[in-house]
Amino acid sequence: MSYARISLVILAGLMWWPLVGAAQSAPRDSRKLYAEFCAACHGPALGGGSGPSLLGEAWKYGGDEAALAASIREGRVPGGMPAFAPGLSEMEIRGLVVYIREQAGRAASLKTPPPRPGPEAAASRLHAYRIETVATGLAEPWSVAFLPDGRLLVTEKRGSLRVVSGGRPGEPVAGVPKVDTGGQAGLFDVVPHPDYARNGWIYLAFAEPDKNAEGRAVSMTTVVRGRLKDNAWTDQQVIFRAPVGTFRPAGGVHFGGRLAFDRAGYLFFSIGDRGNQVNAQSLALPNGKIHRVHDDGRVPADNPFVGTPGASPTLWSYGHRNPQGLRFDPVTGELWEHEHGPRGGDELNLIKRGVNYGWPVATYGMNYNGTPITDVTGRPDFEPPVAYWIPSIAPCGMAFYTGDRFPKWKNHLFIASLAAQELRRLELKDGKVVDQEVVFKGLGRLRDVADGPDGCLHLLFPDRIARLVPAE
Numbered sequence: 001m002s003y004a005r006i007s008l009v010i011l012a013g014l015m016w017w018p019l020v021g022a023a024q025s026a027p028r029d030s031r032k033l034y035a036e037f038c039a040a041c042h043g044p045a046l047g048g049g050s051g052p053s054l055l056g057e058a059w060k061y062g063g064d065e066a067a068l069a070a071s072i073r074e075g076r077v078p079g080g081m082p083a084f085a086p087g088l089s090e091m092e093i094r095g096l097v098v099y100i101r102e103q104a105g106r107a108a109s110l111k112t113p114p115p116r117p118g119p120e121a122a123a124s125r126l127h128a129y130r131i132e133t134v135a136t137g138l139a140e141p142w143s144v145a146f147l148p149d150g151r152l153l154v155t156e157k158r159g160s161l162r163v164v165s166g167g168r169p170g171e172p173v174a175g176v177p178k179v180d181t182g183g184q185a186g187l188f189d190v191v192p193h194p195d196y197a198r199n200g201w202i203y204l205a206f207a208e209p210d211k212n213a214e215g216r217a218v219s220m221t222t223v224v225r226g227r228l229k230d231n232a233w234t235d236q237q238v239i240f241r242a243p244v245g246t247f248r249p250a251g252g253v254h255f256g257g258r259l260a261f262d263r264a265g266y267l268f269f270s271i272g273d274r275g276n277q278v279n280a281q282s283l284a285l286p287n288g289k290i291h292r293v294h295d296d297g298r299v300p301a302d303n304p305f306v307g308t309p310g311a312s313p314t315l316w317s318y319g320h321r322n323p324q325g326l327r328f329d330p331v332t333g334e335l336w337e338h339e340h341g342p343r344g345g346d347e348l349n350l351i352k353r354g355v356n357y358g359w360p361v362a363t364y365g366m367n368y369n370g371t372p373i374t375d376v377t378g379r380p381d382f383e384p385p386v387a388y389w390i391p392s393i394a395p396c397g398m399a400f401y402t403g404d405r406f407p408k409w410k411n412h413l414f415i416a417s418l419a420a421q422e423l424r425r426l427e428l429k430d431g432k433v434v435d436q437e438v439v440f441k442g443l444g445r446l447r448d449v450a451d452g453p454d455g456c457l458h459l460l461f462p463d464r465i466a467r468l469v470p471a472e
């Protein structure tokens with residue numbers, strides 16, 4: 001390259017940032033920034049122009065977060081890509097990286113659409129299967145549990161608990177707690193006690209309505225246990241109720257609401273940040289946390305923050321946004337969690353005692369309106385996610401498969417998703433994801449996936465329960 005050409009290119013690189021404008025003010029919408037400053041060379045749909053496609057078919061400098069940010073920040077000046085710092089702030093560069101990853105992800109899934117099986121047998125990478133209806137006539141089922149006598153317990157978001165036997169949901173169980181149903185509020189997880197056969201305890205998580213000091217309707221995630229007698233809920237005991245001062249406006253978002261018992265019989269449960277992001281970092285508040293209690297709600301003496309003045313004693317881990325997946329690995333006994341990120345940045349986490357997972361200080365996502373939240377994706381004192389998804393899949397519910405009917409799926413983790421309408425299979429090894437597959441997509445929003453005692457994964461669609469059975 002001649003000296004003249006090099007200096008021209010460098011000049012071009014330098015010329016850009018004064019046009020972009022100093023980025024002192026609030027970070028701008030990533031889509032608009034792209035249209036204004038990138039589309040001319042990379043094409044309006046990122047498919048390429050005088051500059052290469054940004055849809056990720058072949059990254060020259062690497063498609064990971066750091067490489068994409070470096071390309072934008074410092075440019076690839078000899079190749080004709082101008083530098084955009086400091087005209088674009090670090091936050092805005094981060095927003096553009098999320099935007100590029102999101103568009104690339106969408107384009108990839110359009111090009112090779114994931115399987116969308118019909119009523120016949122369908123293939124997946126390790127097993128062929130059929131989807132079989134278990135029970136219909138349900139409205140927004142949220143969670144399913146299996147009783148030793150073969151009956152199913154199903155919660156519906158709008159507050160009903162039903163017993164399903166012979167494929168037919170019974171009348172709603174009488175006397176279950178009153179539930180807030182606005183927005184994302186509702187009746188959430190149902191889990192029998194590990195020793196249910198002996199003690200009959202059933203645990204429920206739900207959005208409990210109340211009034212605050214000013215008389216305004218508020219709600220918060222509460223956990224109770226009770227017993228089932230003749231289709232009635234009896235013997236109820238409160239396992240966890242937050243102080244009413246921490247209840248937030250009724251309806252609204254991010255309740256968490258998953259329950260899981262470990263081998264020792266401790267109960268773990270999740271509460272989301274309730275839409276107030278910074279609360280996830282406050283040890284004083286139950287919001288944005290995984291909690292741990294004895295099966296009767298007592299605080300275990302060895303919980304990580306029992307000795308910390310002002311901290312909620314039930315906290316186990318913190319810095320979570322909206323955790324709606326919580327299950328123990330049947331082999332290693334490790335606790336796995338997934339949570340909804342903002343736009344992009346849904347996370348799969350390995351939950352450790354007393355650890356901070358970073359929300360909202362660190363995230364791989366951005367705001368729904370396209371503006372960045374932060375340019376921090378990690379920090380040495382935060383535990384990074386084991387996996388994250390851009391674009392978002394909206395994960396809800398998960399299950400380790402422990403049955404024998406799909407031998408190659410044994411101990412793999414299955415994740416249901418709402419927005420992406422996917423069932424994902426993940427193989428984990430030494431705390432890492434070593435394989436990931438979209439088993440199917442596009443059959444409806446999936447609220448939960450559960451490991452049935454019949455060796456079949458059960459799926460909660462908006463109006464029914466189905467299961468995957470092997471197809472030879």
Ligand code: HEC
Pocket residue numbers: 033034037038039040041042050051052054058059060061062068071072076078079080081082084096
């Ligand atoms: C003047 C034209 C031009 C503009 C404007 C421009 N780019 Fe580029 N960009 C290029 C060219 C040419 C390359 C290829 C550089 C190379 O191959 O060395 C490139 C490369 C890149 C790469 C690296 C791609 C890879 O394969 O690793 C990224 C990422 C990128 N641009 C993002 C952006 C973003 C985001 C903007 C807007 C803020 C932008 N570009 C604006 C011309 C442009």
